[in-house]
Amino acid sequence: MEQQNHTAESIMELIEQLPKEERNKLHKLLTDIPEVTSELEEYLTEQRFSSGRVCPICGGTHVQRNGRRKSGAQKFICRDCGKTFSITKNTVFSGTRKGLEVWKEYMDCMSEGLSLDKSAERCGISHRTSFTWRHKILDALGKCTDGDSLTGIVEADETFLPVSYKGDKSAFEVKAAGRKPRERGGENHKRGLSNELVCVPCAVVRKGGALSKVAKLGKCSTEAVEKVLGGHVSKEATLCTDEDASYRRFSKRNGNDLVQIKGGKGSVKGIYHIQHLNCYHSKLKSFLAAFKGVSSKYLNNYLTWNNMVVHKGGTLAEKTRRLLENVVAVLFEETCRAVPLKPLIPVLVKNQS
Ligand SMILES: [Zn+2]
Incomplete structure (x- = not known):
């Protein structure tokens, strides 16, 4: 099928042909969509899709835009695995309600070596969130040092x-x-x-x-x-x-x-x-x-x-940038709930007794 290049005007012409109820329904749908993409979303899109759109679930490259979530987040659909996802899928930012600035601030706190409580206070998050973020970030970071x-x-x-x-x-x-x-x-x-x-x-x-x-x-x-x-x-x-x-x-x-x-x-x-x-x-x-x-x-x-x-x-800025870039580059499937589910002693080798 031939792809038409629509403009706002050409779509408007189509809308005018719609029955009244459909037009009202459309009006409601459109006003529900927030206009701007969040800074975090923009940053992630830039970083993750820098050499083309890649599906974070199957690695496929046939990825298309597919509407928006209620929150305004852009959805994508992968034609290879059929799954839909947003840009935060399989990153440490998955499910976050905080913006990029807050995450950056948190990474600044880590670069400075601040305590959980001090970081929480500075970023306006709870002690628990501070703990979860610290270990999500470090779990992700641990993955990308593997190839060194x-x-x-x-x-x-x-x-x-x-x-x-x-x-x-x-x-x-x-x-x-x-x-x-x-x-x-x-x-x-x-x-x-x-x-x-x-x-x-x-x-x-x-x-x-x-x-x-x-x-x-x-x-x-x-x-x-x-x-x-x-x-x-x-x-x-x-x-x-x-x-x-x-x-x-x-x-x-x-x-x-x-x-x-x-x-x-x-x-x-x-x-x-x-x-x-x-x-x-x-x-x-x-x-x-x-x-x-x-x-x-x-x-x-x-x-x-x-x-x-x-x-x-x-410098502090270099440390934070290193944290952010490495964390974004890694595919991270862990949920917040999985953070404390680690073995009490994470040994790689069984002890010979
Ligand atoms: Zn896929």
Whole structure:
């Protein structure tokens, strides 16, 4: 069928031919449509459809405009999967009633490292919404760091953080996890690397990037290193570690040159040392301490926050832009309700006991 290019005038001519009731019905429909698209919608449309319209459900490219929702949001229909969606579909902004300015302000608060309450106050949202937004943003951000490849001189070593059930004191859950809750910031009294500690393998690139994730409870293993660094360290990278056998096995499997530093922390072998990494560990610990203890359940999110925002650095505006751009670029299917439904301890590797 031939597509006609209508103008407001040509449509008006058609409307004049309608019976009275139909014209009245149309009048009501038209006055219900808000005139302007929201700034958030505009921004998302620009970012998501920058190289053509793509369906966020099936990835199809046969996407057409399909009327508007009552809220005024533009609807689209995908001719490949037949589904209709609005531009916020599968983004962290899905279902939001707040505008882009509020979200940007919230990301500014995150760039500044503000608390949930302070962020809530500044953005005019509830404590609960502040919590949900923080973790939706970080969950999305965690997804887009997955493809990062570390190259050049990569310093790697694990760090250990105490298990924390902060915010999850329901007896059933704690019992199911096999231990009593410890108050925030409590010291770990058991000697050695017990299951009271989560093992977090970390890697930093001299030029800037960093990667870290919870791997398991207790001491480190080759498998743990593999799970966190595997697929993220380029073959050309030179790994720089202490004398741990886990990293020796990992670098052999991954095909990396390896320089192991005898004597640990302060030692140097030519240009090789792990001082950037030691510095990363201590900065990470102060970052986490500022939140007065972080629950193990959300630790991966705080690691992402530290790596993508704090460690990468830049001005406040640069940090916020990085947050916004990365969050928009990712397909995010999680609902608000799913945010707290994480395992109490998010391990990648089962403990060998
Ligand atoms: Zn589709």
